[in-house]
Amino acid sequence: MEGIRLLVILGALQGLHSQVIHVFQIPSMSTTAGSIVVLECTYTITNLNESTNGWFTWYRHKLHGDVVANTAEFFKGRVSRVQAEDFLNKKLANIVLHRVEMSDTGVYICEVSLLQSQVISGHGHGTFLHVTEAKEITVKQNELVIPLSVVGGTLILLSLAAFYLICIRKASASTKKESSNACVEFKTQAFDSFEEV
Template sequence: MTRQAPSWSVSSSWEGAALSIIQTPKNLSVTKGDNVCITCSWEAEDQDERIRVWWKVYYESASAAHNGTVLASVLWINNKTEVRIRSRDQSDYQLTKDKAQLWLFSVNESDAGNYICEVIIDKPEHRSGKGKGTTLYVIDSSSSPVIHIWWNYSLYIWIPFAILISVIIVTIPVIWICKRKREPTALYSDHTYGNFAQNEKDSHRKISPKAKKHHPSRSKDVSSVEKGTRKQHEIV
């Protein structure tokens, strides 16, 4: 169970020049059980000796403190880091001269909220500032509506597509088989018989007197008669 530390604000102790803090990321959406890293950075000076960083979270729950809950107070003095307050067991805090990092391990839904870093540099010159916040969203993968919607949407797309492909695969062979069955068997005509019938038909056709004169059979008969006549004259 998460132990909640006392809540207080450090803004009352801020005096002096403003310190520009860059906090990233602005929004972070993770699945339950994932690890999270939030970074705050600033422009450091060579003479800076003492830096303190407060990590605060404004939980989403209605019972959360309105002024935020302090997760940790981290102190940096001459390249040495000391964590003074730690309210979350599964967490880590890293602090250098110009950067602070918050690590949350195995997050769950109760960790959702807005995380802010507050930085104070009090030696040699007092400067202070805070980040614009990182909003953390934690999603339970087992009950996420987004996942269910995506899954249902995928089914609506892929099932009709699979049915269409199956119909095409079955239809093409059926069409090919039916087409083959409808093709008529090749019939080869008897050209010899056809020519004989045509000649027989032509033989019964009437021949005109003019055509008979020039007909090959007529010429043959005339030649035979002439040859017989010649033989008779020779005998006489």
């Protein structure tokens, strides 16, 4: 009789050790200061009955470090969480950071806990969030606009120089009145072609 009890206890303990939560996170993402960002976290369970009770916690920089929640001073009023039904039914543990700040740059770790006969927990490898200033993106856009403006300006100057040279040639080859008319005609054609572009 003792041997059967021992086998049952060992079987139960082995079953508990094989119950595992696998947590998945995006390794890295970037956003700009002042924006909204979704930190995604999903999980799967192995050898567990569907749980009706569980929770998830996000930490900043290290597991069990600073908690990322509205109750934390640093994130006060800036964190939204998925609903409890989505956590249990869809296996989502996402949070949303509102009004992202430059100082939010760092690693965010998602930990999922489910209550069975005991608490079973698992955590992801973390998501590195890189926050840049909004003006850095504007500068990158301007970096493209400036070269295009230089090229456009150069083309206009070259066209005007060509116009001037043609007028001089025609002036030397014909009378003053004919060259003046040729210059006006060329000028009209040149500006018409610019308008088409």
